[in-house]
Amino acid sequence: MRLxxxxxxxxxxxxxxxxxxxxxxxxAPEWSAxxxxxxxxEAGTSGGIGPIVFSTLLVTFLATLLALPFAxxxxxxxxxxxxxxxxxxxxxxxxxxxxxxxxxxxxxxxxWTIFGRHLGLGFSLLSGSLTLAIMLVPILAIAFHAGLAAVxxxxxxxxxxxGVSRWTTLVHLVLPAAWPALFAGLVLALGRxxxxxxxxxxxxxxxTRMPEDVFDPGATLAVHVYQLARNVPGGESRAYAAALAxxxxxxxxxxxxxxxxxxxx
Amino acid sequence: MTSASAIGAPRESxxxxxxxxxxxxxxxxxxxxxxxxxxxxxxLFLVVEGCAFLASPSAGTLLRxxxxxMEGVFGLIPLVAGTLATSILALLLALPFSxxxxxHARFFxxxxxxxxxxxxxxxxxxxxxxxxxxxxxxxxxxxLGPSLASGVVVLALMITPTLALLSLGALRQVPxxxxxxxxxxxxxxxxxxxxxxLVKARPGILAAAALAxxxxxxxALAVEMVCGNVPNLPxxxxxxxxxxxxxxxxxxxxxxxxxxxxxxxxxxxxxLLATLAxxxxxxxxxxxxxx
Numbered sequence: 227m228r229l230x231x232x233x234x235x236x237x238x239x240x241x242x243x244x245x246x247x248x249x250x251x252x253x254a255p256e257w258s259a260x261x262x263x264x265x266x267x268e269a270g271t272s273g274g275i276g277p278i279v280f281s282t283l284l285v286t287f288l289a290t291l292l293a294l295p296f297a298x299x300x301x302x303x304x305x306x307x308x309x310x311x312x313x314x315x316x317x318x319x320x321x322x323x324x325x326x327x328x329x330x331x332x333x334x335x336x337x338w339t340i341f342g343r344h345l346g347l348g349f350s351l352l353s354g355s356l357t358l359a360i361m362l363v364p365i366l367a368i369a370f371h372a373g374l375a376a377v378x379x380x381x382x383x384x385x386x387x388x389g390v391s392r393w394t395t396l397v398h399l400v401l402p403a404a405w406p407a408l409f410a411g412l413v414l415a416l417g418r419x420x421x422x423x424x425x426x427x428x429x430x431x432x433x434t435r436m437p438e439d440v441f442d443p444g445a446t447l448a449v450h451v452y453q454l455a456r457n458v459p460g461g462e463s464r465a466y467a468a469a470l471a472x473x474x475x476x477x478x479x480x481x482x483x484x485x486x487x488x489x490x491x
Numbered sequence: 492m493t494s495a496s497a498i499g500a501p502r503e504s505x506x507x508x509x510x511x512x513x514x515x516x517x518x519x520x521x522x523x524x525x526x527x528x529x530x531x532x533x534x535l536f537l538v539v540e541g542c543a544f545l546a547s548p549s550a551g552t553l554l555r556x557x558x559x560x561m562e563g564v565f566g567l568i569p570l571v572a573g574t575l576a577t578s579i580l581a582l583l584l585a586l587p588f589s590x591x592x593x594x595h596a597r598f599f600x601x602x603x604x605x606x607x608x609x610x611x612x613x614x615x616x617x618x619x620x621x622x623x624x625x626x627x628x629x630x631x632x633x634x635l636g637p638s639l640a641s642g643v644v645v646l647a648l649m650i651t652p653t654l655a656l657l658s659l660g661a662l663r664q665v666p667x668x669x670x671x672x673x674x675x676x677x678x679x680x681x682x683x684x685x686x687x688x689l690v691k692a693r694p695g696i697l698a699a700a701a702l703a704x705x706x707x708x709x710x711a712l713a714v715e716m717v718c719g720n721v722p723n724l725p726x727x728x729x730x731x732x733x734x735x736x737x738x739x740x741x742x743x744x745x746x747x748x749x750x751x752x753x754x755x756x757x758x759x760x761x762x763l764l765a766t767l768a769x770x771x772x773x774x775x776x777x778x779x780x781x782x
Binding site: 227230231232233234235237238239241242244245248249252295296297298299300301302303304307318321322323324325327328329330332333334335336338339340356360361366367386390391392393394398401407417418420421422423424427428448451452455456462465466469471473476477479480483484 | 509510511512516518519520521522523524525526527530531533536537538541567573587588589590591592594595596597599600603607608610611612613614616617619620621622624625626628629630648655669681684685702703706708709710711712715716726736738739743751754755758759761765766769773
């Protein structure tokens with residue numbers, strides 16, 4: 227059994243090493259100077275990924291910004307307001323767990339139908355950000371809820387015994403105390419946002435041109451990798467180059483999360 | 492529990508009324524309520540669109556074994572079968588590797604190897620699914636072709652980190668004292684692991700499997716890149732198949748009217764399958780927690 231389990235983890239490590247090596251060997255040679263900033267040429271078979279990086283940053287930023295108030299409101303609602311109705315608070319949490327486990331492509335389809343077709347946004351960065359925000363709300367809300375719940379109840383009671391209002395307690399004591407956990411949730415959501423492909427392919431589109439405003443379409447990194455690998459003849463090594471950027475982001479997110487979780491809150 | 496929540500929001504007596512910032516609470520609560528309504532809203536939207544499809548003349552074709560939207564035939568059977576076949580087989584393939592890795596990290600590895608394994612699983616778990624699809628395109632497709640088998644391998648790779656990390660978590664929850672007692676009673680290490688640790692952690696491991704299954708059921712693009720995308724019944728490993736999710740990716744853009752409604756029904760089906768798997772997982776996990 228020891229041998230079998232050693233074999234299993236050995237194979238896993240070998241696979242990850244192969245994957246990382248593959249990405250570097252095929253992807254890195256394509257990283258010419260200015261690759262991250264230069265415009266995309268010939269559907270991605272030459273040039274850089276400047277517009278893609280721009281679209282990725284914009285969509286991720288906008289979606290997170292849109293999702294934040296809803297997620298924070300939900301965490302405050304379930305943790306600070308509904309203290310006397312744990313059942314209702316539990317139901318809200320379960321609704322987030324359901325939404326978080328929903329296949330992202332289904333969220334993408336609903337976003338495409340509502341924002342893209344009914345509201346006439348078509349494929350656009352705005353439609354992508356709105357839909358991605360719906361995907362991020364439950365992820366953020368679950369993390370924020372856990373962060374607020376970890377702040378001792380006694381802190382709130384002490385503040386109130388001193389005549390501090392519950393709002394002041396929340397804003398000046400509870401939220402700062404929960405900040406490391408809230409920040410970790412934010413990093414987690416940013417990681418999920420940059421990794422997401424299906425939602426954005428259905429909403430912000432596959433265009434590789436530099437978007438002029440939020441009503442223009444724009445492919446994000448993950449969508450670009452998919453397009454190069456699947457729909458652009460001769461795009462293979464270029465797909466690896468863009469995937470290497472995704473891989474780097476993923477490792478950075480993982481490392482910062484590991485560090486955040488180790489730090490005492 | 493009741494005393495804690497009583498401390499959380501003390502009744503205000505007339506003498507010590509504290510001024511609250513009402514607009515702040517109102518804003519937080521209204522944003523929170525909207526957020527909480529997102530999941531039911533999404534489900535409702537899919538149900539309404541799906542019902543519109545059921546009211547259309549094409550509804551009678553749902554149980555056919557063909558999916559030809561252009562000819563008005565919307566048989567879900569090959570798509571559901573494709574989804575279940577890829578996901579369940581992927582789970583079966585991933586299980587021994589994940590469980591082996593979890594057991595190794597928990598019982599056999601030194602601290603260094605354990606940390607390495609956890610870091611590797613963490614990075615792999617957050618990896619965008621297109622990277623798995625890309626890997627599959629160049630390492631698996633040339634050998635297995637666009638087929639059920641390729642889809643299974645790519646999905647298995649993708650869910651392995653989830654499965655291994657959650658199983659490791661379940662194994663960690665088994666009290667050390669129980670395992671030591673087993674050793675004191677003269678059980679060999681293998682017996683302690685097989686008869687005590689694995690049995691005790693079984694609900695947690697089953698929960699991990701259910702959650703990994705939910706992830707596999709809902710994955711779209713990584714599978715789409717390798718599975719062949721022909722709506723066949725999965726009668727063999729080398730058959731090109733198509734899943735519910737890949738159908739959405741391929742047809743959403745040009746689908747109109749009945750076809751578009753049919754796609755929402757497809758989305759509803761996959762959401763329900765994933766929710767079912769996820770709910771099962773949570774129930775198992777809760778049972779594991781109280782056992």
